[in-house]
Amino acid sequence: MRLYRRLALGALLLTFVVVVFGAYVRLADAGLGCPDWPGCYGKLTPAHAADVIRDVHAAEPDGPVSLPKAWKEMIHRYLAASLGLLIIALAVLGWRLRDNPRAAPAVALALVGVVIFQGLLGKWTVTLLLKPAIVTAHLLGGLTTLALLAWLALRASGAVxxxxxxxxxxxxxxxxxxxxxxxxxxxxxxxxxxxxxxxxxxxxxxxxxxxxxxxxxxxxxxxxxxxxxxxxxxxxxxxxxxxxxxxxxxxxxxxxxxxxxxxxxxxxxxxxxxxxxxxxxxxxxxxxxxxxxxxxxxxxxxxxxxxxxxxxxxxxxxxxxxxxxxxxxxxxRALPSVAPQRRAAPPLTMAIEEGRS
Known part of the structure; x- marks a missing residue:
């Protein structure tokens, strides 16, 4: 359960970073720093696509594409992808701990669905050229993720x-x-x-x-x-x-x-x-x-x-x-703590102990 609590808290903190950094990317006009998805001009990092980015920036210096903007956009994607993997791990561990009243595996599994849809919204944000409805939905999806993780972390902590x-x-x-x-x-x-x-x-x-x-x-x-x-x-x-x-x-x-x-x-x-x-x-x-x-x-x-x-x-x-x-x-009331139960002794051992007594 300790690992589950740490995963929930880590995912919560990372979600906060992703939400705030995503807002920073948008406010810095870097939302189209890489106009394709999930890579950057078909490459894994802006460094691999640096020549293409420089050519596009030279053709349109005041446009949305530049190397610094591309890095901001891709760092946000790397953070979001890391969060997705962390939430998947949380859901798997939550399912393994499903008998623990503090685990709430159904919420952890629901989070996987939210994150998948959030990834699609992130894709559409870029491919549909920052349509306000999609970008606003992407923000709300990030805060939904944060709210669910906050609930999971509070429940897992048992500090009620x-x-x-x-x-x-x-x-x-x-x-x-x-x-x-x-x-x-x-x-x-x-x-x-x-x-x-x-x-x-x-x-x-x-x-x-x-x-x-x-x-x-x-x-x-x-x-x-x-x-x-x-x-x-x-x-x-x-x-x-x-x-x-x-x-x-x-x-x-x-x-x-x-x-x-x-x-x-x-x-x-x-x-x-x-x-x-x-x-x-x-x-x-x-x-x-x-x-x-x-x-x-x-x-x-x-x-x-x-x-x-x-x-x-x-x-x-x-x-x-x-x-x-x-x-x-x-x-x-505070959630009950689940203490490890002592395994029952085998019948033969019990018989020997009774004979000694």
């Missing part, structure tokens, strides 16, 4: 504190559990809006705060902004996406932040009022404050790359904390 104070609270406890689930749904919706903002390059559509273009009701084109099946930077009719549409995307993300942030703030306050959930409540409020601060700073400082990548890391951190919150509220 007894919730006696909550288990006897009755109706108030059920309301808190329902509130935590609702807040998690709102968080995922807000992250989807954030992904849609980033993949449509609408993060700087509003450069002032808290208003947008000096107004709390800016001119916005919501119809074209949220038309899912379209090319990057284009409407469904093939026309250039207007500034009003980009404003609609950005402003919707801000309104979503107000709604989801308010729900998380209320939840964090409720958790902090109970001794048994004080730690997760403080963690939630701290992660929320960090994420709000990063979001505001990105607007006021015109989206510097480190801060933009940190904002994605903050979203991943909030997902982990919300999994922790819901896991704690959904587990009224």
């Amino acid at each position: 504190q007894p919730m006696t104070s909550l288990s006897h609270a009755g109706r108030s406890t059920r309301r808190l559990q329902l509130g935590a689930r609702l807040a998690f749904v709102l968080l995922i919706a807000q992250i989807a809006l954030g992904g849609w903002t980033s993949t449509n390059y609408a993060a700087l559509a509003c450069t002032d705060f808290p208003t947008c273009h000096g107004s709390f009701a800016p001119d916005a084109d919501y119809a074209n902004a949220f038309h899912v099946v379209r090319e990057l930077g284009m409407t469904a009719d093939g026309e250039l996406l207007s500034n009003a549409a980009l404003t609609a995307i950005h402003w919707s993300h801000r309104i979503g932040a107000l709604v989801a942030g308010g729900a998380l703030l209320l939840l964090g306050g409720a958790l902090c009022r109970r001794r048994a959930t004080l730690d997760v409540g403080v963690a939630l409020l701290a992660a929320l404050a960090l994420q709000v601060g990063l979001g505001v700073a990105n607007v006021l400082l015109s989206l510097p790359l480190p801060l933009a990548a940190a904002h994605n890391a903050g979203a991943a951190l909030l997902v982990f904390v919300m999994v922790w919150v819901n896991f704690r509220l959904g587990a009224p």
Whole structure:
């Protein structure tokens, strides 16, 4: 079981790195650094395809292809492939430990399916030229992977504190559990809006705060902004996406932040009022404050790359904390530890021992 716990924790940490580095690759305009998949111009590494990459870059210096961008894209793929192998190993080991209540082999097997689909989304991200719907789905797939691994790691650790104070609270406890689930749904919706903002390059559509273009009701084109099946930077009719549409995307993300942030703030306050959930409540409020601060700073400082990548890391951190919150509220008692059982002695040995006694 110790190896299983370490694999789950290692996969969780690697997923966090993959999600954040993937955001960095996208924000650095390196998503098409290698325009084919899974290799780079048919080669294993950009070093093997260096001559082709230099020729393409020389023909289009301001294009998406260059040797540094190719390395960023391929490093992300190498990390994602390593994560896939780690999750497969976790699923195999989880199945072997299926009698252990902390293993949850079904979730580990489900993770294999999620990672396979995530790999396909990564392929389509490149081959379909960064379509916003595919890129946003790829982000959500990465966070789904992180959430499932967080749940597995928490369950495997067995570090769930007894919730006696909550288990006897009755109706108030059920309301808190329902509130935590609702807040998690709102968080995922807000992250989807954030992904849609980033993949449509609408993060700087509003450069002032808290208003947008000096107004709390800016001119916005919501119809074209949220038309899912379209090319990057284009409407469904093939026309250039207007500034009003980009404003609609950005402003919707801000309104979503107000709604989801308010729900998380209320939840964090409720958790902090109970001794048994004080730690997760403080963690939630701290992660929320960090994420709000990063979001505001990105607007006021015109989206510097480190801060933009940190904002994605903050979203991943909030997902982990919300999994922790819901896991704690959904587990009224610590999972039983499984101690190794002493093997029964053979009948002949038992008979000899009885004769001696």
